Each structure stands twice: as structure tokens, then as C-alpha cells.
Amino acid sequence: MGWVTDSAPTRAELSACVQCGLCLPECPTFRLTGKETFSPRGRLMAMSAVADGVVQVDAAFEAIMDSCLQCRACEVVCPSLVPFGRAMEGARTELTAQLPSSQRKARHLVVGKVLASPALLRMATLGVKAGQKMRIGKLLPATLRSGFQGIRPIMPVAVEAGSTYPALGERIGRAGFLTGCVMDVWFSEVHAASIALLQRAGYDVVIPPAQTCCGALAAHDGDMKDARKLAQKNVVAFANVDVVVVDSAGCGAHMKEYENFTQDGEAFSKRVFDINELIAIAIGSGRIPTSATERGDVAVQDPCHLRHAQRIVDQPRSMLRAAGYNPVEIDPDGRCCGAAGIYSLLQPVLSQQLGAAKADQVRVSKAKVVASANPGCEMQLRSYLGSGYEVVHPVELLWRAVQEDDR
Amino acid sequence: MSSLQSTLSQYLADPSEVPGAAAEIICAPASLPDAAKVLEACSAAGASVVPWGSGSQQRVGGLVPADVILSTHRLNQIVDWQPDNMTVVVQGGVRAADLAERLAERHQTAVLAEIPGESTVGGLVATGASMYRRARYGPIRNRMLEATLATGDGRVVRGGGRVVKNVTGYDIPRLVAGSMGSLGLIGEVCLKLWPMGAAHATVRVDDPERAWATAYRPLAVLDINGSSFVYLGGTPAEVAGQSAQLGDVVSDQMLWPEPWIGSGDEVRLSMRVRPSDVADAVASLPSGWEYVAAYGVGEVSIGCPKVSLDELADLRRFAEARGGALVVLDGPTALYESFDPWGSPPSSLDLQRRIVARFDPDRIINRGRLPGGL
Amino acid sequence: MGLAEELVALVGADRVLVEPVDLYLYGTDASIDRGPVKNVVFPESTEEVAEIVKIANRYQVPVVPRGAGTGLSGGAIPIGSSLVVSLTRMNGIEDVDPINMTARVGPGVINLDLSKHTKALGVHYAPDPSSQSICTIGGNIANNSGGPHCLAEGTTVEHILELEMVTADGQVIVLGGQAPDPVGLDLRGVVVGSEGTMGIVTSAIVKLTPNPLATRTVLATFNTVEDAASAVSAIIARGIVPAALELMDKLMTVAVERFVGAGFDTEATATLLAEVTGHDSAVDAELEIVREVCELHDAKAVRVAVDEAERARLWLGRKSAFGAVAQMAPDYYLHDTVVPRTKLAEVMAKVYEIADRYDITMMNVFHAGDGNLHPLMAFDSTEPGMLDRVHAAAKELVEVCVAAGGALSGEHGVGIEKRDLMPLVFNEYDLDAQARLREAFDPDGLFNPGKTLPEGSRCFDFGRPVPEGVWV
Structure with a gap:
């Protein structure tokens, strides 16, 4: 059957790999297992096998794709410059289309809808907060326990949508700040610090109220429809700022690749900066x-x-x-x-x-x-x-x- | 034998041309195809053959009877020396001394015996004699780029090539080094050459173990009967700089130990152990024995006028317990009958037997000269 | 029970692959062919390997050992539905011995991991194939792998002291040892480079090499490849043995620079990367010789790397070269011939002439100091007639190198790729001798069949040569 969506890994993406294997040592899952089925080269070859009609998108193919962390360490060492992350998102989109398991659907409800909905997130947050108070971490199944125990104590929201935080000293630009989904309420201290430093660095910081979840988790999981919607929404929300600042690496990386999700994404991506980048520049120029x-x-x-x-x-x-x-x-x-x-x-x-x-x-x-x-x-x-x-x-x-x- | 003698008539040599050789038939073919024909005839007749260079190492690892001695003295051409490629192709009967002299014209060396005497290239390759400078340049097998053999059943077989790096097919040249002729007569080899250092020094040191650990890539570190020396070669600045740090410069030449010539009078042994065991190996020798211990390599050459079988057995136990071996290089004929020259055969003995059978199916060349009676 | 079931019973389902898509990933390596895989098994001990071989023997299934699958000659590609034995999980580094400078390693240990592991002791594992960040010691042993620094240090075979190996009948034997000159035939040298046709190496004691006291890395650029090649020949002829002498042509430099950004001059027709190592008091003198020879051969510029970071970038560039080719065209095909170093300039001129004649993009990056060429053709196989042109050009390339007194492969191995070219350099007797050697190890021909030697190499099955003139 081959591929069925317009997001599938392209011929150019796949043929860029010459199977030299230099990506293997950088791949955490290959390092753990020693198996091609857990390696970037193997995953690309499996995608090629589908593209060539040698194998179908089936459970075995799904297992090869789903073990990928999407950490993209492979891309750094790839002398052929294979866009592995993009190809993997394409393969996951195909899995969504061809193997619509109930589990995957449930996940997409979370990564595509809940994360984009302030109301639903607030409910989830209340649940976590209550859980933290009652110390239920120990009662959760092992797979959930570790994640739950890693969550910071929920603090009052420090950043209000629609607010503007003025630059201190010489003004050098207007920064639109992504509060994100989870980060908004679960990492408000990080936001507060980021905004304060941006002010020091000379930015007027605005929190566009129309912004939404960046869509990274949806894209990584192959929920292309929601990922596109979210990207389009953010492009509009951040239209009137000089730079878009992100203090979560995963969100920033994704927003720098909006070109894969919306037509005007390329121009948008050029304005996206991780907080580390802007603050390091400010330190270098003495503003901080x-x-x-x-x-x-x-x-x-x-x-x-x-x-x-x-x-x-x-x-x-x-x-x-x-x-x-x-x-x-x-x-x-x-x-x-x-x-x-x-x-x-x-x-x-x-x-x-x-x-x-x-x-x-x-x-x-x-x-x-x-x-x-x-x-x-x-x-x-x-x-x-x-x-x-x-x-x-x-x-x-x-x-x-x-x-x-x-x- | 007389019919074999007549078959081989055109290859026969006068015994006076081959000093020390004692056999009914002495052949000296002048080409490899001729050598192959000799071997084919011997195979057909079931005659045992001993290849013969200078005869200096005929007692290494075993004494074997010979119906026919196959002398290489007419295979004595330096076939193709490419100084700018640092390779040389020589026939097996070329004297190592002649080759060294020739290569010295362009300050190159094949790193064969330091004091070669009469020994031939073929003989040194056959016994795998890597000598002292292996500490720097590695064993002789590392310099074997190409080998052409006349096999026991009379084929001319070539392996490897005349380039310095090569994985085209199985590495027969390397297998030939130390094969004691069991795969065939070593007719021609291509050797990798090295530049000779512009400066040299022999430096006396107190502690050879420490000298090996501190000297930067010396040619050798030898303990010769209790006196230790580091041998250096390289640029003048490098040699001068290192000499001063290491000890007292005895000479700006290489003062190598005198070689031994196999005579059957004296027992000569080669003890091989891990490099870290050399000092212990020296300490285990009875007093009064002569030795040259190569630090960093793990070989102790031993000479002893009188030795008991118990002493030999002790030495062998010492070496084999350390993953090494004690090999008889020379000694009275009676010794070979009472003491296995090689000791315990390797775990790959069956495999070795199968390999030899495929090159010498009638097992005519140096039969019994390898470990395990092979 | 079938093969897969027996394997699962031995090592568990987690270490046996059976799904078609999983097996597909093991049908190839870094070269261009593909073969059928029956199952893949991941042993973790010598005993398991021995049992696996015995099981495969019972089913008469060919066994193909595999490391990281970075081979360029198809050595790990199965011919006939085979059991692939992946040794990646046998990756222990034990007994690092700083006195004897040795370490015992599993075949699955990654080459560079070993050098990283021993770094604190001031020693490293010297052979450094360009794929050293991923290729395994077991794979290196199978191919007798080289690398830029093998010019002075020698290839893999010079660094292997002991091998533990499972034979074709499932026995475990030990070849060599840490003491010099093991008694009997020294089979290490035959097994190293035997491409998995003689046994499965399950453990090795390797030699470690002291880190050089001083290193100087030089980048020289030239207006013609011939000038650069002549400079290499002249450096060797001057009687010094640099640690490495690597040459890249313009197209290759452009591709590499795009990936690595190391400051290679992308305008230069040829770039020579030379490295001298040694005692502090010797390297500068050797460096001057290299510089002088390069200038005598009309070098455009000669530059010395200023620090370790620049040196590392230059080497990263050199070692990424093959992967970087994909930026130029979707397919590539390369040879690995060796020529006498005196013939470099002459052969390189012919290499470009052939590429021009067939209208194929030719890129070169190679171990010039060893005379080890890697003429690489970059092309798009979907272009009509292209594959035929590539094959014809490849054949001519090899013929030119052989005519110059060269060899088919310097370090990548014969594998499938060059198997049928073997008669160009060996006659029937030579090939027969190699076939006999192999047969002594593997009488039933179940270890990586179809590799290294062309079909029918064993001409003389009755142990006697057929008299000349009998066959046609």
C-alpha cells in the first residue's frame, strides 16, 4: 500500500541516506540494544522499504518507528544532512493514518486538543496539584510514577496573557513570549525569570493572548492535522513581534521548523529564538x-x-x-x-x-x-x-x- | 631414489656448493617453476625434502631427515627494488647481508637480522626470525607484502601484492612467515622497507624495564647477560635528546649482540613470554647461562653449554604458564629425541594439519618440523 | 522446532529477529547490494556463538557474521537465505593492561570507544577507519581495516595479538597470544581479513599504542591533483614516514566543508592533509620536510593546524567524506585500489580521464601515503543508462590500477563487490591456493559463502594440478 498521506517521508529525504552508519553510535536506542531496528539508519531503511512497496505499514514497522526518541542526535553527525526528524514525523503521520489504534487516538486527544485548551489544562493542573498535596505519587503505576514525581510543585500563574512587560534601559525590540501549554502553569517560575531577563536585555515582552500550544508533541506523535492547526494559530498570534522567544527547548526546536507545517512558516521560523540565545547575546554585549x-x-x-x-x-x-x-x-x-x-x-x-x-x-x-x-x-x-x-x-x-x- | 635422482638430473647441485648439506640428492633449481617441478617429482616419489638457505637455522624447532635437500642458492636475485615506493622483491636465496648492503645505498632497510652472517631472506622468513628491532618495527610478518611459493605438490602459488596495503584475498604472505617451509619453498617475497635513521645510539641503562617504559619508540631494549642497553635510531636531534635522558651513550653505532650459528654443540633456546614477564624470565635462569632479553617484546634468547632435562622442563613450565613457549633453536641431536623442541601444540593443531595438507598433501617438506609433529 | 525456534530457545525471543521488515534491515551494509536474511540473532557470549553455529549447521543455513554493518564491499550481505549473527552485544572491554599495552575486547566493541576507554592511560587503538566512530573491532578484524593513521602504524592485523574464534564445526579455538611468535603456523594473519569466511571471532586481545608525544597537522593545497600526488610520492621518497598523508580533490572538499566547516579551501583543486607525529625533537624537522616538499611541488598554500580543536575538525571532515557525497548525488560507487606510491600521479590522471570519457562525476578522497585510492563516482541511478556507464568506468579504473602494479582492495575488503575481479590479479593456481586455505577452515562452505573468492576458485580438487594445456 505504501504511503497514504502528503506528509509521508519523501523520496529525497530517504535517498539522502547512503547507509554509512555514522549515525548509529549517536543513537541512544541503538546504544542500548545494538540493533538496526533501533537505529536511525534502520528506521530510514524501513521507511524506504515501505516506499518501495517491500513491506507494509504494520505492527512491526510501528515498533521500529515508535522506539525512536526523536532526539535527533543522528542529524548532528550525518554528513549527508538527512532531515531525520522530519522524516520520522512523516512516518508517524502515516502510522496515524494507516494504523489508527485506540491508544494512538487517545494520545492525540491529549497532545492535539487538551494541550491546546487552557480550560482542559487547568483541570489537569488542578488534578496534579491535588495529587501532589495528597502525595499520591507512590500509588501510581511505575510508568506514571517517575513522571509525576518529576513535576514541580504547582505555583500560582505568574504570567497573564495579554500583559506587556516593558524593556529596562535601551529598548532593542519587541519580544513575543510563548507561554506554552504545560510550561504556562507548571513552570511559571521559569517564565518569570525569562521575562525579567528579557526586560533587562532591552525587550518589551508581550504575551500574545491568541497563542496556543506549539504543536511539537502532536507532530512528534504523527498528529499532523492538529500540528498544522496549532502552527497556523501561532503564526497569526505572533505576527506583531520582532522576535518569538521560547524557554522550552522542545517547543523552540519545533517552532523553528514551522515551514513543514504552514505555508508562511519559513519566515516565521527565522524570528524564533530560544531564551538561551537571546540572553547569551545580551551577556556578550553587556546588557546583562x-x-x-x-x-x-x-x-x-x-x-x-x-x-x-x-x-x-x-x-x-x-x-x-x-x-x-x-x-x-x-x-x-x-x-x-x-x-x-x-x-x-x-x-x-x-x-x-x-x-x-x-x-x-x-x-x-x-x-x-x-x-x-x-x-x-x-x-x-x-x-x-x-x-x-x-x-x-x-x-x-x-x-x-x-x-x-x-x- | 636413483630414479628420482635421474628425474631431477637437470636440477642437481654439487655438494660443495651447499656447505653443511648432507643428503643423497641436493638440488638447486634456478627458477621457481623449476623448484616446483623438483617438488612435484619428490611428492610423486614420496621423498622427504628440506629447503636449504645458508643452513644456519636448520636445527630450529626440530631435526628432520632429508632425502632431498632443496638449496635456494641459485634463487639469488634482487628482482625489483622500488626505493621510492619503499618495497623490494627478492628471491628466497638472497643473502640478507647482500640485501642490506644494497638497500643501504638509499638509506633503507628491510629490518632483517641485525648481523645477518650467511643467513638468507628465505630462511629468515621461514623461521619467522624477527630479531631485535621488532620492538620498533614489529615482527617480520608485518613486512611480508607478497610471497610466491613452490608448494609441496609442485604448484607455483602467489599471494599478496607489491603494494604496502592490501586486503585482496587471504593473507598468504603473512602465513608464510614462521611456517618452516611447510606450505612450500619460499621462492620470492616482496618486503616493505623502512627508512634508516640518520643517527643512532647505543645507550647503557641500569634498569631495562624502566628504560622500555620511558624511551620513546626505541629500536630495542636489551638485557645482554646482565648489561642493559637501549638502541635508538632517528633524527640526530631526537637521538641526542633521548640518549641524554636515558643513560650513558656507549656508541653512536648499534652494538648488537653477536648472533649464534647453529652447530649442535650448545643448547640454544628461545623463551617467549608476555613483555611484562621478561624480568621474571631472566631471574628464572640458572646462573652462568648466557641470554639476551628483549624488553617490550617478550623474547629471551638463551644459550647454555650444559643443561638437564629437568631444567628445561622447568623453563618450559614457566613460559607456558605465562601463555608463552620455550623453543629449542639448537642443541645436540640427542636432545631433540628426549625433549619436544616446541612444547605444547596450539589449540588449532587440527586446523593447521588440514591447512598444511592442502599445500603439501604428501607432507614431504620439512615433515615433523612444526609443533605437534606436523 | 525450526531454526528460529531453536535460536529463541537458546537466547530468548528478545535476541532473535523474525519479522520481515526487521530482517530487511539486515539484508545490506554500507555497500550497494542486498541479500535475503532468514533470521538475525544477537549472541552475548562465546558459548552462545558456538551453539548458534551448531544449530545453523544442523539446518545447513549459511552464517553471516556482522558488526556495525559499515562495510563497503558487501562482506556482511547474505548470499542465499542466511542466518545473520550480529555481534554488537558482545561489546565488553576487559583486562586493559597498561604494562603490556593490551586490552581484551569483544568483537562488538566500537573502535573509537576503545580509544576513548584507554585515553586516560595515554594509549589508543591505532587503526582508525573513517567509520571508527561506529565500526566494530570484529568488523575491523574481518576486513583487516585500515585508516589514515595506518600509514605509519600498520593496519588491523598488526594490532591483533590473540583471537578467540568459533570454527565452522562450533569448536572454540585460540590463535596467537600475548607472547611473541606463537608456535606453529601463525593463523592470526589469515583470519584477520578473512571476511567472516573462516570463523566467528568472539574475543580478541588487541595491542594499544602510546599516544604520540607531539603531533603536527598540515593542510597543503595544490592547483592540480597530479602536483599533490607527486608531492606525496616525494615525501615518501624522502625517507620519512608521516603518521598520515590524505588527499582530497575539489568536489570532495566542497562536500566535506559544507558539513564540517573546518576551513578547507574549497577553491583548491587538491588538498593534502598530512600529519607527523613523534618525539618532540623530531616532529618539527619532519614538518619542515613535508612543507619543503609541498612547496617544491607548487603548493598553493601550506598551513599548520593551530590547535587540537582545528586538528579535530580537519579530521572530522576527512572522515565524513563518504557520507557527504550524498549531498552531490543520490548514489555513489567507489573502489579501493592500491597502487605503488611512485605511480600516484600517473594513475590519478587516468582516473579523471576515464570519468570525463564516461561523463560521470568523479570525487577522490584517499590514503595517498599508502597509495590507497578511493575513486568515487557520484551519480543518479535513475538516469537512463547511468548504471551501465558506471560499471564500465569502474572496470576501466580497476584495470588501470592493476596495470600499474596495484591491488584490488587496500582496506575495504573483497566481499561481493570485487570477488569477480580477483582473476585480474591472481591466476588459477593462486586462487586455488586461497580456496584450499578457506576449505581447511570451513569444509562445508557455510561461513559467509560467496565472499572473497569467485565461484569455481577451487580448480584442482584432486590435489594435483592438471598439466598445462589440458584445459582450454
Whole structure:
């Protein structure tokens, strides 16, 4: 039957792979299993097999696709520049169309609809908050428990849609801030720090009220219809800002690729910046002060969608140094922590192995504070590290330092 | 034998041309196809054949009877020296000394025996004699680029090629090194060459183990009967810089130990152990024995005028317990009858037997010269 | 029970592949052919490998050992429905011995992982194929793999001290050891490079090499490939052995630079990447020789890498070259011939002439110091008539190299790809001898059949040569 949707992996995407295998060592799931069926090259070859009519989109094909973390570490080392992440989203779209399992449908309800609906999210949040109060984490099944335990205590929402936060000092532009879905209510401290630093950096920060979920989780799971809708909505919502600022690596990486989802996405993507990028520039130009106080070691965890998808590596380290911290490297290979969006729920065994390995890398570093610029990674690290460690977004550390030094 | 003698009449040599050779028939073919014809005739007649270079290593690893001695002294051409490619093709009967002298014209070396005496290229390859500079350049098998054999059943077979890097087919040339002629007469080989250093030094050191650990890529680190030396080669600056750090410069030449010539008078042994076991191996030798211990390599060459079977057995136990071997290189004929020259055969013995059978089905060349009576 | 069921009973369902799409992924490696796979099994111990071989013997199913599947000659591609034995999970590094400078490794250990593992001891595993970030030691052993730094250090075979191997009848034997010169025939050298046709290596003791005290990396650019090739020949002729001498032509440099951004000059017709290593007091002198020779051969520019980061980028570029080709065209085909180093310039001129004549994009990146060429044709196989042109050009390329006194393969292996070209360099007797050798290891021909030697190599089955003139 081959492919049935217009999002399927294209001939050009697939033939770009010459099967050299240089991606294999970077793939966390290949490293764990030693199997081609868990490797980028294998996944692309399986897609080619469908394209060539050799195999069908069946359960075995689905298993090969679903084990992918979509961390995109493979893309960094690919000398053929294969757009693997895009091809995988295409393959997942085909799975949605050809193997519409009830489980997948239920997932799409969450990633495509609930995350985009403030009202539904508020309900979910209330549930989590109540759960945290009642300490039900221990009662949950293992696959859900780790994720739940990684969630920050729910705080009052700090950022109101429609607000404007004026630039301090010389004004250099107007920044539209993505509050996101989960980040909005579950990570309000990170938002507060990001906005405060952006103000310092000379941006008028606005929170466009019409914005919605970025659509990354929907796209990763093959829910192309919702992903397109969400992208279109955001393109309109952020029409009147100079830059679109994102403080979640996964959302930023996705919004930088809106060209795959809406017609005017390419121009939009050029205006999208991760918070790390803008703040690092501001530090470099002196608009944000560099602290003279030494504050100790911080282990740096590179979210895949920051390091591999957006190729942002130096900036979070610059921020930490500016905050007076000593950034400690924990993983020269930048391997995925296993959170990977909803992967921890869908592939608990592999996710658990990767999460535990990442936590071990942190422990070896001796640092007690870990900086991670993505909510999923943060939750994963927190749950695998347990007590005794603080897991924060780098902007929080910098904002704290700036405030302390101001006093 | 007389009919074989007449079949081989056109290849016969006068015994005076081949000093030390004792056999009813002595042949000296002047080409590889001729050598193959000799072997084919011997195979058909079931005659045992011993290939013969200078005869200096005929007692290494076993004494075997010969109906026919196949001398390589007429296979003595340096066939193709490509100095700019750093390769040389030589016939097996070329004296190593002659080759070294020729290559020295362009400051190159095939890294064969340091003091070659009368030994031939074919003989050194057959016994796998890698000598002292292997610490730097590796064993002789690493320099075998191509080999042409006359097999026991009379075929001319070539493996490898005349280029420095090659995986075209199975590596027969490397297999030939140390094969004791069991795959065939080593008629012609192509060897990889190395540049000779512009400067050299022999440096006396107190602690050879430490010298091996600290010297940067020395040619050799030898303990010769209790006196230790580091041998250096390279650019003048490199040699001078290293010498000063290591010890006292004895000479700006290489003062290598004198080689031994097989005579049957004295027992000569080669003990092979892991490099880290060399010091212990030396310590295990009874006092008064001569030895040359190669640090970083793991070979101790031993000479002893008188030795008991118990002493030999102890040494062998010592070596084999360390994953090594004790090999008899020379000694009185009686010794070979009471003490296996090789010791325990390798776990691949059956496989080795099958391989040899495919090159020498009637098992006529150096029969019994390999471990396990092969 | 069938084959798959027996394998599952031995190692568990998690380590046996049976689904068609899963098997499809094991039908090829990094080369262009494809073959049928019956099952894939992932052993984790020598004992399991031995049992697997015995099971395969019972079913008379060919066994194809496989590492990371990065081979370029089809060595891991099954011919006839085969059992693929993937050794990726046998990846333990044990007994790193800093005194003897050795380590015991499983066949599935990734080449670069080993050097990373031993980095703190100041030693590394010297052979460095361009695929070293993923290729396995087992695969390296099968192919006697080379790499840029094999010029001075030698290829894989010089770095293997001991092999543990499962034979065709399921026995476990040990070849070689840490002591020098094992007694009897030294079978290590035959097994290394035997492309899985003689046994399955289950463990190896490898030699580790001290990191050089000093390293200088030089980038020289030239106006013609012939100038660069002449410079390489001249450097070798000057009697120094640099650690590496790598050459790239313009098209290749452009592709590589696009990926790596290492500062390669994309205008230069030829780029020479040279590295000298050694004692502090020697490298600068050698560096000067390299510089002087390059300038004598009309180098456009000679530049020395300023730091380790630049050196690493340049090497990353060099080692990504084959993958980068896909930017130019969807398909590529390359050879791996070796020529005497004195013939480099002459052969390279002919290589470009052939490509021009067949109107095929020719890119070159190769180990010039060894004379090891990798003429690479980039093309689109959907273009009508293209494949025929590529094959014809490839044949001429090989013939030119053989005529210059060269070899078919320097490091990629013969595999399927060059199997039928073997008669260009060996006569019937030579091939027969190789077939006999193989037969001694694998009498039933179940280990990776159809590789290395052309069909019918075993001409003389009765142990006697047929007299000349008898056959036509």
C-alpha cells in the first residue's frame, strides 16, 4: 500500500541516506540494544522499504518507528544532512493514518486538543496539584510514577496573557513570549525569570493572548492535522513581534521548523529564538551583568532539542558563567535523558535505562545543581536523581544571581 | 631414489656448493617453476625434502631427515627494488647481508637480522626470525607484502601484492612467515622497507624495564647477560635528546649482540613470554647461562653449554604458564629425541594439519618440523 | 522446532529477529547490494556463538557474521537465505593492561570507544577507519581495516595479538597470544581479513599504542591533483614516514566543508592533509620536510593546524567524506585500489580521464601515503543508462590500477563487490591456493559463502594440478 498521506517521508529525504552508519553510535536506542531496528539508519531503511512497496505499514514497522526518541542526535553527525526528524514525523503521520489504534487516538486527544485548551489544562493542573498535596505519587503505576514525581510543585500563574512587560534601559525590540501549554502553569517560575531577563536585555515582552500550544508533541506523535492547526494559530498570534522567544527547548526546536507545517512558516521560523540565545547575546554585549560572585558547580544537561535540533551548546554555559557558576560537563556525547516528550510513558523500559544513566552522570560530576533548559528533561532528571539535587532552568539561576547582585 | 635422482638430473647441485648439506640428492633449481617441478617429482616419489638457505637455522624447532635437500642458492636475485615506493622483491636465496648492503645505498632497510652472517631472506622468513628491532618495527610478518611459493605438490602459488596495503584475498604472505617451509619453498617475497635513521645510539641503562617504559619508540631494549642497553635510531636531534635522558651513550653505532650459528654443540633456546614477564624470565635462569632479553617484546634468547632435562622442563613450565613457549633453536641431536623442541601444540593443531595438507598433501617438506609433529 | 525456534530457545525471543521488515534491515551494509536474511540473532557470549553455529549447521543455513554493518564491499550481505549473527552485544572491554599495552575486547566493541576507554592511560587503538566512530573491532578484524593513521602504524592485523574464534564445526579455538611468535603456523594473519569466511571471532586481545608525544597537522593545497600526488610520492621518497598523508580533490572538499566547516579551501583543486607525529625533537624537522616538499611541488598554500580543536575538525571532515557525497548525488560507487606510491600521479590522471570519457562525476578522497585510492563516482541511478556507464568506468579504473602494479582492495575488503575481479590479479593456481586455505577452515562452505573468492576458485580438487594445456 505504501504511503497514504502528503506528509509521508519523501523520496529525497530517504535517498539522502547512503547507509554509512555514522549515525548509529549517536543513537541512544541503538546504544542500548545494538540493533538496526533501533537505529536511525534502520528506521530510514524501513521507511524506504515501505516506499518501495517491500513491506507494509504494520505492527512491526510501528515498533521500529515508535522506539525512536526523536532526539535527533543522528542529524548532528550525518554528513549527508538527512532531515531525520522530519522524516520520522512523516512516518508517524502515516502510522496515524494507516494504523489508527485506540491508544494512538487517545494520545492525540491529549497532545492535539487538551494541550491546546487552557480550560482542559487547568483541570489537569488542578488534578496534579491535588495529587501532589495528597502525595499520591507512590500509588501510581511505575510508568506514571517517575513522571509525576518529576513535576514541580504547582505555583500560582505568574504570567497573564495579554500583559506587556516593558524593556529596562535601551529598548532593542519587541519580544513575543510563548507561554506554552504545560510550561504556562507548571513552570511559571521559569517564565518569570525569562521575562525579567528579557526586560533587562532591552525587550518589551508581550504575551500574545491568541497563542496556543506549539504543536511539537502532536507532530512528534504523527498528529499532523492538529500540528498544522496549532502552527497556523501561532503564526497569526505572533505576527506583531520582532522576535518569538521560547524557554522550552522542545517547543523552540519545533517552532523553528514551522515551514513543514504552514505555508508562511519559513519566515516565521527565522524570528524564533530560544531564551538561551537571546540572553547569551545580551551577556556578550553587556546588557546583562556578569556576576563576580562564585556560586559553585552546576552540572549542565543539554536537552536534545536544544543541542541537536537547534545546535545550541555554548549559550547555556555562558549564562551559567555569567551567573557566577562553574558549568560542569556531564556527557560529552550529549545523549538523550529518555524523557523525550511522551516517550517515557510509551517506552518505559528504554526511558528508564536512559534516565538512570543520565542521573548517574550527574552523580559522578558531584554537582548538586543541574541546569536543563527543557521541561521534559527537567522532570526526568528530578525523578531519577531523587532528593538532594536541585534541577532548574539556566535562566532561573541567572535571574537569581542578578537579583542577589542587585541587592 | 636413483630414479628420482635421474628425474631431477637437470636440477642437481654439487655438494660443495651447499656447505653443511648432507643428503643423497641436493638440488638447486634456478627458477621457481623449476623448484616446483623438483617438488612435484619428490611428492610423486614420496621423498622427504628440506629447503636449504645458508643452513644456519636448520636445527630450529626440530631435526628432520632429508632425502632431498632443496638449496635456494641459485634463487639469488634482487628482482625489483622500488626505493621510492619503499618495497623490494627478492628471491628466497638472497643473502640478507647482500640485501642490506644494497638497500643501504638509499638509506633503507628491510629490518632483517641485525648481523645477518650467511643467513638468507628465505630462511629468515621461514623461521619467522624477527630479531631485535621488532620492538620498533614489529615482527617480520608485518613486512611480508607478497610471497610466491613452490608448494609441496609442485604448484607455483602467489599471494599478496607489491603494494604496502592490501586486503585482496587471504593473507598468504603473512602465513608464510614462521611456517618452516611447510606450505612450500619460499621462492620470492616482496618486503616493505623502512627508512634508516640518520643517527643512532647505543645507550647503557641500569634498569631495562624502566628504560622500555620511558624511551620513546626505541629500536630495542636489551638485557645482554646482565648489561642493559637501549638502541635508538632517528633524527640526530631526537637521538641526542633521548640518549641524554636515558643513560650513558656507549656508541653512536648499534652494538648488537653477536648472533649464534647453529652447530649442535650448545643448547640454544628461545623463551617467549608476555613483555611484562621478561624480568621474571631472566631471574628464572640458572646462573652462568648466557641470554639476551628483549624488553617490550617478550623474547629471551638463551644459550647454555650444559643443561638437564629437568631444567628445561622447568623453563618450559614457566613460559607456558605465562601463555608463552620455550623453543629449542639448537642443541645436540640427542636432545631433540628426549625433549619436544616446541612444547605444547596450539589449540588449532587440527586446523593447521588440514591447512598444511592442502599445500603439501604428501607432507614431504620439512615433515615433523612444526609443533605437534606436523 | 525450526531454526528460529531453536535460536529463541537458546537466547530468548528478545535476541532473535523474525519479522520481515526487521530482517530487511539486515539484508545490506554500507555497500550497494542486498541479500535475503532468514533470521538475525544477537549472541552475548562465546558459548552462545558456538551453539548458534551448531544449530545453523544442523539446518545447513549459511552464517553471516556482522558488526556495525559499515562495510563497503558487501562482506556482511547474505548470499542465499542466511542466518545473520550480529555481534554488537558482545561489546565488553576487559583486562586493559597498561604494562603490556593490551586490552581484551569483544568483537562488538566500537573502535573509537576503545580509544576513548584507554585515553586516560595515554594509549589508543591505532587503526582508525573513517567509520571508527561506529565500526566494530570484529568488523575491523574481518576486513583487516585500515585508516589514515595506518600509514605509519600498520593496519588491523598488526594490532591483533590473540583471537578467540568459533570454527565452522562450533569448536572454540585460540590463535596467537600475548607472547611473541606463537608456535606453529601463525593463523592470526589469515583470519584477520578473512571476511567472516573462516570463523566467528568472539574475543580478541588487541595491542594499544602510546599516544604520540607531539603531533603536527598540515593542510597543503595544490592547483592540480597530479602536483599533490607527486608531492606525496616525494615525501615518501624522502625517507620519512608521516603518521598520515590524505588527499582530497575539489568536489570532495566542497562536500566535506559544507558539513564540517573546518576551513578547507574549497577553491583548491587538491588538498593534502598530512600529519607527523613523534618525539618532540623530531616532529618539527619532519614538518619542515613535508612543507619543503609541498612547496617544491607548487603548493598553493601550506598551513599548520593551530590547535587540537582545528586538528579535530580537519579530521572530522576527512572522515565524513563518504557520507557527504550524498549531498552531490543520490548514489555513489567507489573502489579501493592500491597502487605503488611512485605511480600516484600517473594513475590519478587516468582516473579523471576515464570519468570525463564516461561523463560521470568523479570525487577522490584517499590514503595517498599508502597509495590507497578511493575513486568515487557520484551519480543518479535513475538516469537512463547511468548504471551501465558506471560499471564500465569502474572496470576501466580497476584495470588501470592493476596495470600499474596495484591491488584490488587496500582496506575495504573483497566481499561481493570485487570477488569477480580477483582473476585480474591472481591466476588459477593462486586462487586455488586461497580456496584450499578457506576449505581447511570451513569444509562445508557455510561461513559467509560467496565472499572473497569467485565461484569455481577451487580448480584442482584432486590435489594435483592438471598439466598445462589440458584445459582450454
